[in-house]
Amino acid sequence: xxxxxxxxxxxxxxxxxxxxxxxxxxxxxxxxxxxxxxxxxxxxxxxxxxxxxxxxxxxxxxxxxxxxxxxxxxxxxxxxxxxxxxxxxxxxxxxxxxxxxxxxxxxxxxxxx
Amino acid sequence: xxxxxxxxxxxxxxxxxxxxxxxxxxxxxxxxxxxxxxxxxxxxxxxxxxxxxxxxxxxxxxxxxxxxxxxxxxxxxxxxxxxxxxxxxxxxxxxxxxxxxxxxxxxxxxx
Numbered sequence: 199x200x201x202x203x204x205x206x207x208x209x210x211x212x213x214x215x216x217x218x219x220x221x222x223x224x225x226x227x228x229x230x231x232x233x234x235x236x237x238x239x240x241x242x243x244x245x246x247x248x249x250x251x252x253x254x255x256x257x258x259x260x261x262x263x264x265x266x267x268x269x270x271x272x273x274x275x276x277x278x279x280x281x282x283x284x285x286x287x288x289x290x291x292x293x294x295x296x297x298x299x300x301x302x303x304x305x306x307x308x309x310x311x
Numbered sequence: 312x313x314x315x316x317x318x319x320x321x322x323x324x325x326x327x328x329x330x331x332x333x334x335x336x337x338x339x340x341x342x343x344x345x346x347x348x349x350x351x352x353x354x355x356x357x358x359x360x361x362x363x364x365x366x367x368x369x370x371x372x373x374x375x376x377x378x379x380x381x382x383x384x385x386x387x388x389x390x391x392x393x394x395x396x397x398x399x400x401x402x403x404x405x406x407x408x409x410x411x412x413x414x415x416x417x418x419x420x421x422x
Contacts, residue, residue, distance in 0.1 A: 202353075229408065238414065239414070240399070240412045240413060240414040240415060241399070241401075241410075241412040243409060243410075246409065248408070288353050288354070290353075292408070294408065298342045298344060298401070298402060298403035298408055298409075298410050299342075299344060299356060299359055300344075300356075300410055301356065302346075302353035302354045302355070303353050304352055304353045305351075305352070305353050
């Protein structure tokens with residue numbers, strides 16, 4: 199089992215460009231999440247999907263959109279990238295009712311210039 | 312929003328020493344989770360705690376769920392160089408499955 203996979207691993211964008219971060223999990227989990235991690239800020243929830251067909255905003259959703267493509271895949275889109283979106287992005291998944299245990303991917307390091 | 316206070320923020324220890332770190336919340340948590348993040352990697356779940364007073368071990372790591380349900384502790388015994396990384400506490404506040412994360416304790420081990 200690969201667990202949670204993310205692509206790409208690194209990305210550099212110019213201000214105003216768009217891109218989609220991809221995430222897939224093979225653990226048959228119902229819930230998936232997108233976080234960003236900035237120095238000194240810990241992990242902050244951007245969006246989550248409690249189950250296939252649903253998505254909800256987290257703590258810092260502005261400037262992002264998500265798509266829960268199917269049970270396995272959850273993508274994060276930046277429509278018009280800004281330097282403030284320079285961060286490391288993590289996808290995670292969990293089984294609903296599993297006490298909150300989330301399993302993380304390796305991350306995407308995004309720089310917006 | 313919910314806040315978890317994790318301390319210390321960073322620590323430097325000699326190889327072989329024991330380490331202790333803790334996490335406190337302003338409200339009750341039903342589950343406490345401890346993660347470790349290696350440089351350039353995603354967080355990895357180390358220990359999950361489900362009951363107040365619970366003490367759980369994973370090798371040299373021991374974590375406890377505080378009896379007030381507002382705190383948790385992680386101890387690492389006989390530290391080794393590969394213990395280097397950032398340790399995060401996390402938990403879903405009562406009634407939620409969304410995790411709130413502490414800001415992490417950065418551990419450095421001096422050989």
